[in-house]
Amino acid sequence: MSTAAVAPARPGQVLADLLPVSRVRDVALVVGGAALTGLAAQIAVPVPGSPVPVTGQTFAALLVGTTLGASRGLSALVLYALAGLAGVPWFAGGTSGVSASFGYILGMLLASAAVGALARRGADRSMLRMAGTMLVGEAIIYAVGVPYLAYAADLSMSAAIAAGLTPFLIGDAVKAALAMGLLPSAWKLVKR
Numbered sequence: 238m239s240t241a242a243v244a245p246a247r248p249g250q251v252l253a254d255l256l257p258v259s260r261v262r263d264v265a266l267v268v269g270g271a272a273l274t275g276l277a278a279q280i281a282v283p284v285p286g287s288p289v290p291v292t293g294q295t296f297a298a299l300l301v302g303t304t305l306g307a308s309r310g311l312s313a314l315v316l317y318a319l320a321g322l323a324g325v326p327w328f329a330g331g332t333s334g335v336s337a338s339f340g341y342i343l344g345m346l347l348a349s350a351a352v353g354a355l356a357r358r359g360a361d362r363s364m365l366r367m368a369g370t371m372l373v374g375e376a377i378i379y380a381v382g383v384p385y386l387a388y389a390a391d392l393s394m395s396a397a398i399a400a401g402l403t404p405f406l407i408g409d410a411v412k413a414a415l416a417m418g419l420l421p422s423a424w425k426l427v428k429r
Contacts, residue, residue: 249357249358250357251303251304251305251306251353251356251357251361252303252304252356252361252420252423252424252427253266253304253305253306253309254306255427263309266305266309266313267305267309267312267313267316268313268316269313270301270305270309270310270312270313270314270316270317271313271314271316271317271320273297273300273301274294274297274298274301274313274314274317274327274345275317275320275321275325275327275328276297276327277292277293277294277296277297278292278293278294278297278327278328278329278330279292279293279327279329279330279331280292280293280294281329281330284400284404284405286399286400287400287401287404288336288337288338288386288390288400289329289337289338289341289382289386289400289401289405290329290330290338291404291405291408292329292330294328294329294341294342294345295341295345295374295375295378295409295412296412296415296416298314298317298345298348298349298374298378299345299348299349299352299370299371299374299375299412299416300416300419300420301313301314301349302314302348302349302350302351302352302353302356302374303352303353303355303356303360303361303367303370303416303420304356304361304420304423305353306353306354306356306357307349307350307351307353307354307357308350308353309353310349310350310352310353311346311349311350311353313349314342314345314346314349315346317342318342318343318346321333321334321342322334322335328342336389337385337386337389337390338382338386338401339385339389340381340382340383340384340385340386340388340389341378341381341382341385341386341401343381343382343385344377344378344379344380344381344382344385345378347377347381348373348374348375348377348378349374351373351374351377352370352371352373352374355370355373356370356420361420361421361424362420362421362424363421364417364418364421367413367416367417367420367421368413368417370416371409371412371413371416371417372413375409375413379401379402382401383397383398383401383402384397386400386401387401
């Protein structure tokens with residue numbers, strides 16, 4: 238029998254807190270969260286008329302924040318952003334550096350911390366609360382990403398909304414639905 242048993246869930250915990258506590262765990266979770274986001278960003282579908290593709294990146298960033306909590310989630314997304322700025326080709330479609338869509342990455346930093354804080358308050362344990370959590374996260378990403386797109390691509394705000402928000406709403410609803418099923422189910426699996 239293993240001595241590193243999974244701890245029972247307590248209020249104020251996120252899923253990652255159920256793993257045995259150590260600095261190695263936290264480093265592995267942060268690096269793993271950054272890598273997951275980078276891998277998910279490779280699922281990129283161009284959107285006609287938009288410099289921003291549909292990716293799995295936002296879903297991964299919100300999932301990382303929710304499962305790791307605010308500080309580890311933010312750390313994972315900071316690592317992801319810094320590595321991409323340094324030349325690691327793991328932004329959308331294998332790119333790196335600053336582009337017109339970099340504002341969405343900045344928004345993901347804030348969103349991962351926000352959804353992580355909400356998860357600590359139990360927002361990831363029911364479908365309805367998880368839906369609200371995902372909406373908050375997506376709203377933060379767009380609140381930073383769309384104005385940045387307008388500035389970087391020299392677009393009016395209405396053109397930036399048309400190119401950087403409207404085409405993504407259906408995909409975001411699908412991502413929210415996935416999270417609504419995934420995280421509450423994970424908590425049921427570990428028997429809260």
